[in-house]
Amino acid sequence: MPIVSASREPVPGFSFAEERFLDLGYRVIDEAAAYLSEIADRPVWQPMPAEVRAAIRNQGLPEGGRPFEETLACLRELILPYAQGNGHPRFAGWINSAPAHASILLKPLAAAMNPNCGIGEHAGQELERRAVQWIMDLCGFPVDGSAGVFVSGGSEANFTCLQAARFWAAREAGWDIRKRGVQNVGRPLVLYQSDQGHFSIRKAVEAMGLGSEAIHLVPSTASFQMDVDQLARRIEEDRRAGLHPFCVAATAGTVETGAIDPLERLADLCDEQGLWLHVDGAYGAFGRLDQRIAPLYSGIERAHSLATDQHKWLSVPIDCGCALVRDGKVLHETFRLTHAGPEEEEHEAWMSEYTLQRTRRFRALDVWSVVRTAGRSGLASAISNNIEMARFFAHLIHAEPALELVSAGPLSIVRFRYAPATLRDEPRLLDRLNRILVREIQQRGGAFFTSTRFLGRETMRACLVNYMTNKADIRIMIEEIRHAIEALALPME
Ligand SMILES: Cc1ncc(COP(=O)(O)O)c(C=O)c1O
Numbered sequence: 001m002p003i004v005s006a007s008r009e010p011v012p013g014f015s016f017a018e019e020r021f022l023d024l025g026y027r028v029i030d031e032a033a034a035y036l037s038e039i040a041d042r043p044v045w046q047p048m049p050a051e052v053r054a055a056i057r058n059q060g061l062p063e064g065g066r067p068f069e070e071t072l073a074c075l076r077e078l079i080l081p082y083a084q085g086n087g088h089p090r091f092a093g094w095i096n097s098a099p100a101h102a103s104i105l106l107k108p109l110a111a112a113m114n115p116n117c118g119i120g121e122h123a124g125q126e127l128e129r130r131a132v133q134w135i136m137d138l139c140g141f142p143v144d145g146s147a148g149v150f151v152s153g154g155s156e157a158n159f160t161c162l163q164a165a166r167f168w169a170a171r172e173a174g175w176d177i178r179k180r181g182v183q184n185v186g187r188p189l190v191l192y193q194s195d196q197g198h199f200s201i202r203k204a205v206e207a208m209g210l211g212s213e214a215i216h217l218v219p220s221t222a223s224f225q226m227d228v229d230q231l232a233r234r235i236e237e238d239r240r241a242g243l244h245p246f247c248v249a250a251t252a253g254t255v256e257t258g259a260i261d262p263l264e265r266l267a268d269l270c271d272e273q274g275l276w277l278h279v280d281g282a283y284g285a286f287g288r289l290d291q292r293i294a295p296l297y298s299g300i301e302r303a304h305s306l307a308t309d310q311h312k313w314l315s316v317p318i319d320c321g322c323a324l325v326r327d328g329k330v331l332h333e334t335f336r337l338t339h340a341g342p343e344e345e346e347h348e349a350w351m352s353e354y355t356l357q358r359t360r361r362f363r364a365l366d367v368w369s370v371v372r373t374a375g376r377s378g379l380a381s382a383i384s385n386n387i388e389m390a391r392f393f394a395h396l397i398h399a400e401p402a403l404e405l406v407s408a409g410p411l412s413i414v415r416f417r418y419a420p421a422t423l424r425d426e427p428r429l430l431d432r433l434n435r436i437l438v439r440e441i442q443q444r445g446g447a448f449f450t451s452t453r454f455l456g457r458e459t460m461r462a463c464l465v466n467y468m469t470n471k472a473d474i475r476i477m478i479e480e481i482r483h484a485i486e487a488l489a490l491p492m493e
Contacts, residue, residue: 012065013065016068024068024069024072025108027072028072031072031075031076031080032104035080036087036101036104039087039088040088040089040468042081042088043445043446044085044088044090044091044442044445044446044447044448045083045084045085045088045091045442045445045448046081046082046443046445047443048082052078052082055078056078056079084096085448086098086466087099087466088448088466089466089468089469089470089473090446090447090448090469090473090476090477090480091447091448091466092447092448092449092461092462092463092464092466092469092477093442093448093449093450093463094450094463095255095282095283095309095312095463095465096311096312096318096465097311097312097313097314097315097465097466097467098315098466098467098468099315099316099317099318100315100316100317100369100370100373100374100467101373102369102370102372102373102374103316103317103365103366103367103369103370104317105369106365106366106369107317107366109365110361110362110365110366113362114362115362116359116360117351117360117361117362117363117364118350118351118352118355118357118358118359118360119350119352119358119359120350121347124362124364124365125350125351127364127365127368128149128150128351128363128364129351130364130368131150131364131367131368131371132147132148132149132150132322132324132364133148134367134368134371135148135308135310135322135324135367136148136324138286138288138289138371138376138379139281139285139286139288139300139306139308139324140288140297140300140301141300141301141303141306141324141326142301142326145326145327145328146324146325146326146327146328147324147325147328147329147331147332147349147354148322148323148324148325148331148354149322149323149331149351149354149355150310150320150321150322150351150360150363150364150367151320151321151322151323151355151357152319152320152321153282153309153311153318153319153320153321154198154200154280154282154283154307154308154309154312154321155200155203155204155282155321156321156323157282157307157308157309157321157322157323158198158200158201158204158249158278158280158282158307158323159200159203159204159207159208160307160323160331160335160354160355160356161278161305161306161307161323161324161325162191162201162204162205162208162247162249162278162305163204163208163334163335164304164305164323164325164330164331164334165191165246165247165276165278165304165305166182166189166208166210166246166247167330167333167334168276168304168327168330168334169189169244169246169247169276170185170186170189171333172274173186173187173244178334178338179338181209182208182209182210183209186244187242187243187244188210188214188243188244189210189214189243189244189246189247190214190215190216190238190243190244190245190246191205191210191214191215191216191245191246191247191248191249192215192216192217192218192231192234192235192245192247192248192249193215193216193217193218193248193249193251194217194218194219194220194225194226194227194250194251194254194261195217195218195219195220196220196224196225196226196251196254196255196256196257196259197217197249197251197254197280198251198254198255198280198282200280200282201215201249201280202215216234216238218230218231218234220259223259224254224256224257224259224407225259225260225261225262226248226250226251226261226262226266228262228265228266228269231248231266231269232269235269235273235275245273245275246275246276247275247276247277247278248266248269248270248275248276248277248278249278249279249280250263250266250277250278250279250280250303251279251280251281251284252279252280252281252284252285252287252288252297252300252306253281253282253283253284253285253287253411254283254284255283255413256407256413256415256452256454257407257413257415258283258284258287258409258410258411258412258413259410260284260287260296260297260410260411261279262299263277263279263297263298263299263300263302263303264298264299264302265299266299267299267302267303270304271302276304276305277302277303277304277305278303278304278305278306278307279300279303279305279306279307280307281300281306281307281308281309282307282308282309282312282321283309283312283313283411283463284313284411285297285300285306285307285308285309285313286308286312286313286314286379286383287313287383287387287410287411287412288300289376289379289380289383289384290380290383290384290387291380291384292384292387293387293410293411296410303326304325304326304327305323305324305325305326306323306324307321307322307323307324308321308322308324309321309322310322310363310366310367310370312465313383313386313465314367314370314371314379315370315374315382315465315467316366316367316370317366319363320363320366320367322367323354323355331354332349332353332354335352335353335354335355335356336349336353337353382467383412385467385469386412386464386465386466386467386469387409387410387411387412389412389464389469389470389471389473389474390408390409390411390412390413390414390462390464391408391409392471392474393414393462393464393474393477393478394408394409394414394416396474396475396478397414397416397478400478400481400482401420401421401492401493402418402419402420402482402485402490402491402492402493403416403417403418403419403481404416404417404418404419406454406455406457406459407454412463412464412465413461413462413463413464414461414462414464415454415459415460415461415462416459416460416462417430417434417457417458417459417460418430418433418434418437418460418481418485418490420490420491420492420493421493422491422493423491427457430457430458431457431458432458433488433490434451434457434458434459434460435451435458436488437460437481437484437485437488437490438450438451438460440484440487440488441460441480441481441484444480444483444484444487446476446477446479446480446483447476447477447480447481449461449462462477
């Protein structure tokens, strides 16, 4: 007799009868549709009132199961109104994009299937193999012979790639790092990063047991790109000092200004010196889809590894990054089971053999659905539009007497600060006012920027990665800055 779930009684607390499942499902989808359609009319962000925070924190653990309707009501009241704000077209904080609708809609199916995309032979793993190749293609990374895997984000993508780099470097020097580790073996490994590189590289190096002193910071040029001449000198010095330079961690789209390191020159130097070239493209790798700036990425195809983040500029819901390695065998050797039995030897590599995680969620479905629905051209036009909007924003900032444009381009990050002529001689006061101002803007709810120190000064930073943001939004963002200055009774010039 066939066993069909319709013939099974629901298991209280775990499954619903089909009719109820449908009814609740429609309610959830109504809720999601309302959330998305109203998003642009709501505050970008609003602080959580103390009573809401307390209600969340003080919830008792239910001893008996509660009706799903009650859970939905709680969500509506306590959670949905206090979202982070990404998704709103005037949210420009950190690098958090809006989720593309195609992948939102498929979430229930991914959860219904709930495959472990780390092991076994099934469509989930097969789809990942292909979706990863699409990511290579979009970024201009060679597909043949390469391997890649979806991970939680840019940090883990960097970590995964750098582990492959370390494995490779040790093997070149004749030692098996998986077996002998990093303790007292060989000369100390050294990795290079520019002073604009992301701190996730540092975290990865620390987690790999190399110690953060293994990172040698290379100064950047006036355009915030790694200074290749200084890098070359440093490598020579380090070799003379008995160290083992093994990797250059370049960036294609720095978190600070969106600068893209000179990849072609770095690839030449790495070839010459026998170093692994890693590119952190967590923010910027997909910027290459904009034909106007694509030449800046020349050389990316020569990188040994590339970290990308689909949950940034590809509008895939959080979380999803991707680690790509040019020599796929190296990635496999870095993570495959060291004591593989006959079962592992017989089948094509499972995705868990390319990463630390064994049980893995169905990230490929998110990526596949977004790329399929937007297509290369749709992705490119959303990204170009963001770059265009960033240029427009920078142009308006430049025209504001109270504001100073600190950096703009080549991607979609604009840095600026409040610095009216009357206060320019008071750097500490300006630092404080910039911090207060950004908070005021956030709390007003009309726009959202973040503030960070840059070049020794407090600045505000807008990163435009939302496919909806248009010129009207940009104008409102500027107005919001003006209103906040007025509300704080600060000088306008
Ligand atoms: C250049 C760069 N690398 C790495 C990361 C880390 O990515 P994630 O936050 O997805 O871990 C970021 C995040 O902003 C980034 O901009």
